Amino acid sequence: MEASLESVGAAGARTGPAAHPRLAEAAALWWREGVSDRTLRRDERRWTAWTVWVVLAFALPGALLLYIELLAFPAAALCVAHAWAIPWLQAGRGARSAPSLGALQSEDEELGESDRVALGLLADLVGHRERDLLGRSGHAVQRGELGVWVLGEQGAFLVRPGGRRVDCWCVRIGEPDGLPPADRVAHLLLALREDEAGFATVANMNFSGAVWRVRGRLGERTRIALDAARKSARER
Amino acid sequence: MARLIRLDRTGHTTLAEWTAGTDAGTEEAIEAFSAELERGMIGSTVHADGTAEVVRELPLDAELVVMRRPIAGG
Numbered sequence: 001m002e003a004s005l006e007s008v009g010a011a012g013a014r015t016g017p018a019a020h021p022r023l024a025e026a027a028a029l030w031w032r033e034g035v036s037d038r039t040l041r042r043d044e045r046r047w048t049a050w051t052v053w054v055v056l057a058f059a060l061p062g063a064l065l066l067y068i069e070l071l072a073f074p075a076a077a078l079c080v081a082h083a084w085a086i087p088w089l090q091a092g093r094g095a096r097s098a099p100s101l102g103a104l105q106s107e108d109e110e111l112g113e114s115d116r117v118a119l120g121l122l123a124d125l126v127g128h129r130e131r132d133l134l135g136r137s138g139h140a141v142q143r144g145e146l147g148v149w150v151l152g153e154q155g156a157f158l159v160r161p162g163g164r165r166v167d168c169w170c171v172r173i174g175e176p177d178g179l180p181p182a183d184r185v186a187h188l189l190l191a192l193r194e195d196e197a198g199f200a201t202v203a204n205m206n207f208s209g210a211v212w213r214v215r216g217r218l219g220e221r222t223r224i225a226l227d228a229a230r231k232s233a234r235e236r
Numbered sequence: 237m238a239r240l241i242r243l244d245r246t247g248h249t250t251l252a253e254w255t256a257g258t259d260a261g262t263e264e265a266i267e268a269f270s271a272e273l274e275r276g277m278i279g280s281t282v283h284a285d286g287t288a289e290v291v292r293e294l295p296l297d298a299e300l301v302v303m304r305r306p307i308a309g310g
Contacts (some may be wrong), residue, residue, distance in 0.1 A: 022289075022290055023290065024278055024290065024306065025306050025308065032262055085240055099309075113247070114245060114246045114247040114248075116247070117246065117247025118243075118247040118248065119246060119247075120247075121243075121247065121248055124280065125247070125286075127286055154310055155310055169310075170309060170310025171308070171309055171310055172303050172307065172308060172309075172310045173306075173307055173308070174306045174307060174308040175305055176305075177245075178244075178245030178273060179243065179244070179245060179305075180245070180247055182247075182277035183243045183244075183247065183248070186243060186302075186304075187243060187304050187305060187307060188307060190259075190280045190282070190288050190302060190304055191307045192281075193286070193287055194280060194288045194289060194290050194294070197288070199307075202307055202308065202309055203309050203310070204309040204310055206310075
């Protein structure tokens with residue numbers, strides 16, 4: 001049951017974009033457009049255009065105010081602050097998409113028996129090479145056709161080929177009541193391996209942009225997983 | 237020995253075990269699999285190369301079959 005990044009790449013070939021989703025959850029969302037590399041690139045361009053628009057919409061009036069009247073500096077500074085803050089907040093929302101294992105539990109909370117059992121199964125599922133990464137980062141890293149996925153308890157990051165852009169996704173278990181955190185990640189990992197395009201169709205993208213914009217907002221453990229995914233995405 | 241497990245609040249529960257190529261345990265495994273499908277669970281077989289596949293009938297030649305809950309967008 002062990003899989004390395006390389007063998008997961010082979011899995012990616014099986015999980016490539018499909019016209020008819022194999023994932024039951026994706027098939028139920030018949031009104032949604034299926035995700036493919038083409039639709040992802042289109043959506044990424046929209047995110048970039050939106051970010052540029054937000055920056056220009058606030059920065060240009062600020063510059064104009066300064067040009068007209070230097071004493072309008074406070075108002076101009078407010079405009080520039082908005083131009084910086086809105087993309088910063090959006091990147092922060094993306095960074096919170098995929099908390100690492102245990103990040104949602106309090107520090108005092110000890111691992112119970114069910115947590116250990118779930119963690120053992122997840123470690124078996126990710127395979128030998130990713131097991132160490134799972135232990136250090138609290139994330140399962142899975143290579144696919146669309147890029148390299150970093151799975152957390154309630155979402156995922158997708159580092160696109162080349163390693164410069166990351167898409168952030170909200171995706172969770174429909175009825176998670178009582179499931180140990182590692183089981184939640186195992187659910188997402190299985191669904192992703194069953195049908196990558198279907199998985200992306202079910203998930204909701206809440207941010208897309210340069211990796212550095214998200215990386216700076218992540219905790220140390222998640223950063224380890226993102227860096228590993230980025231390295232793998234560059235090797236493609 | 238092949239296993240049918242369910243991801244649940246205990247981590248996971250082994251629902252059935254059977255030996256491929258023999259009748260030992262297969263009937264119980266098929267019944268347990270059907271019961272889980274009726275509860276809305278999704279069957280996923282995990283291959284040796286790390287890939288997974290949705291199954292609607294219990295693959296008796298599989299090493300591990302996992303019953304999971306449906307996922308949804310956040």
